[in-house]
Amino acid sequence: MKNGLILVLFAFMTISGCNTATQNESTAYDDRIDGIFTGFDDANKPGAAVAVVKDGEIVFKKGYGSANMEYDIPVTPSTVFHIASVSKQFTVFAILLLAEEGKLNFDDDIRKHIPEVPDFGKTITLRHLAAHTSGLRDQWNLLALAGWRLDDVITKEHVMKLVAAQNELNFDPGEEFTYSNTGFTLLAETVARVSGQSFAEFTKARVFDPLGMSSTLFYDDHEKIVKNRSYSYYNTGNGYKKSVLSYANVGATSLFTTVEDLSLWAMNFETPKVGSKEIIEQMNTLAQLNNGETFGGAYGQFVGDYKGLKQIQHGGADAGYRTYLARFPDQKFAVAVFSNYADANPGALALRVADVFLGDQMTTEQQEQAAIPDFITLSEEDMGSFAGSYWNESGVYARKIYFKNDTLRYFRGENNESPLMPIDQNTFQMLNVEVDLKVKFEEKGDKKTMIVTIDNGDPIVSEQFEPLDYSRADLAGFTGVFYSDELSTAYTLIMRNDSLIATHPRHSDFSLTPIKEDMFSADRWYFGNVRFERNLDNSISGFRVSSGRVRNLLFEKEED
Incomplete structure (x- = not known):
């Protein structure tokens, strides 16, 4: 009996000791992660949420700061965020579910499913759309050029009408990679038309409910009430203001979810409960251009290395929401970071969290390669x-x-x-x-x-x-009203204080600065650079705007 009692006590002490070690290790992780999010741990500031997945389970989750600054509601792991472009991987997944069922093909021409997409003389496939290689101009840039504010109510119908009016592509499909939100709006609409359900209904029934993502939805109604949602903010320098978001379009954006729910999605990549391993493999595979080259983009995701470890990731930014999901498939590890603060950098935060858990799997050489170099002092x-x-x-x-x-x-x-x-x-x-x-x-x-x-x-x-120095008389030759059939809008160029000024009924006035002959630059993200075109008599006939994700959009000069 005495020997038996000793064995029982020994076993209890051993188990107790193991639990203490595990608890100490967990506390060490908690403290280090709390240190990463110190700047958000203030009830009077916008906040952040983080969740960590390791070997098929959530090993850490926590919220910091405020989800709603007007009512002092704190961020928790159950707080719902708009996660912006992280939504795109769900859109590709939905397309591939339908492809696996034989209801469509990933290499279908988009016009097979959405015939109102213009015939540009080149085939644009669903694969092109999912890889940002379609050549389609980006919907947000087009909307802004057309006079929309990004805090306007923007519906799917608005985007679809804009797409239908386009006359040109940025480039031939498959020739280049240029990020295009438009493609993912079209993919979501394809899912809706093929399935006979709205995209929000399809993803709820086929993805969110089966995975137990009970707080997740695609937000296709800007008036819909969502429990536990956060609101986003930006800093003016003199305090915080609301960063308003009223989107009612889905596919490229508008997924509402929590870090807890997104962790369930990350686990599905490791052990699929929804979809197949073949779908997961296809999503993780690098896309190719027509010449066979890759560019770091997969389908709804990007693939690269972080300190020698393979990382598959995507970030998101709309209004004041900033989000990031990183998966390290070889380590069966994932981390999600959401914030409702426009100045947040969730990608950097997520990778610092990854350092805490995976740092010992990186060689010194790899760490040195990834480190920011030492700065020097220059006069x-x-x-x-x-x-x-x-x-x-x-x-x-x-x-x-x-x-x-x-x-x-x-x-x-x-x-x-x-x-x-x-x-x-x-x-x-x-x-x-x-x-x-x-x-x-x-x-x-x-x-x-x-x-x-x-x-x-x-x-x-x-x-x-050296920017060209036009005289006032020369600049006056560029004035007039310029109309775009593709956007159904016009800009009026006028002279003011010896400068060429662009005016629009819904935008603040802005100046056009000469760069080279017939080439001007604007300091608006959506307007970019302007190249004027001339008639045979050398008079101005119009101009073309290029602004990163939109190239050579034509505005024709109206007759006086």
């Missing part, structure tokens, strides 16, 4: 020597480099600039971006070139130029 004179305007001919855009507050800055347009920190005499690291982006300056004759590399990819070269 104001040295950094100022790189200031100027730079033109990229292939991308048809201008960038400005200028020195401000002891820092060199890379300026893309209104409220869109990034600081550059020197890592050698001519090379700079860009801060506050989710990629490894370096900017190098080189002399080319009497001018400089600016070479941008992203994640050690192909260099993007821009040449320094």
Whole structure:
């Protein structure tokens, strides 16, 4: 009996000791993750939620800060967020479910299912749409050019009418990768038409309910009440304001979910309860261009390395919502980070969480390769020597480099600039971006070139130029009313204080700055650069706008 009692006590102590060790390990993780989210752990600020999946279960979940600042409602792991473009992987998944059932083919022409998509003379497949290689202009840029604010109520019908009015593509399908939200709106509409259900109904019945994602829905009605939802905010410098979102369109965006529910989705990639391993494999496979090259994009996701580990991820940003889901399939690990604060960087936060759990699986060499390089000190004179305007001919855009507050800055347009920190005499690291982006300056004759590399990819070269100095009389030749049939809208160009000004009934006025002959630049994200076209008599006939995800959109000059 005594020996038996000793054995029982020994067993109890052993079990107790194991539990204590596990508890200590868990507490250590908790403390380190809490440290990552210190900046959000304030009831008077917008917040964040995080969940970590390891080996098929949630091993950590927590909320920080405020989900609703007007009513002091805290963020919890059960708080519902709009997760923006993280929605896209669900849209591809829905298409592949129907393909597996033989109801459509991933290589179908989109016009087979949505005949009102214009015939551009080139076949656009569902695969092209899912890989951002369709050439279709982006819906948000088009809407903004047409005079919409992104906090307007924007419905599926609005987007579909805009698509139906397009006359041109950015490029031939499959030739390039350019991110296009339009393609995913069309994919969601394809699911609806083939299944006979709304996209929200189909995904609820076929994905969310089977996975137990009880707080998840595609939000296709801007007036719908959603329990436990968060609202988004931005900082004005003098306090916070609401960042309003009234979307009523789905596919490219508008998934409402929690970090808990999204964890169930992440687990489905490892052990499919919905869909098949073949669907998962297809979604994770890198897409190819017509020339056989890959570009880091899969289908509704992006594939790359983080500190030597394979990462499959997507981020999202609408209004003040910022979201990120990262999966590390070889480690059976995933992390989701949501925030309702426009200045949040959930990708960086998620990867710091990944460091906590997976750091010991990265070799020293891999960690050094991924580390941000040491910065050096350059004089104001040295950094100022790189200031100027730079033109990229292939991308048809201008960038400005200028020195401000002891820092060199890379300026893309209104409220869109990034600081550059020197890592050698001519090379700079860009801060506050989710990629490894370096900017190098080189002399080319009497001018400089600016070479941008992203994640050690192909260099993007821009040449320094001096913006053309038009006289007032010359600028007056560009004035008039310019109308777009594709957008059903017009801009009026006028002279004001010796400057060429663009006006629109729904937008604030903005100036057009001369770059080169007949080429101007605007400081609006949606307007970009303007190339004027002329008649045989050399008079202005119209202009074409290029703004990143929209190229060469024609506005014709109306007769006086």
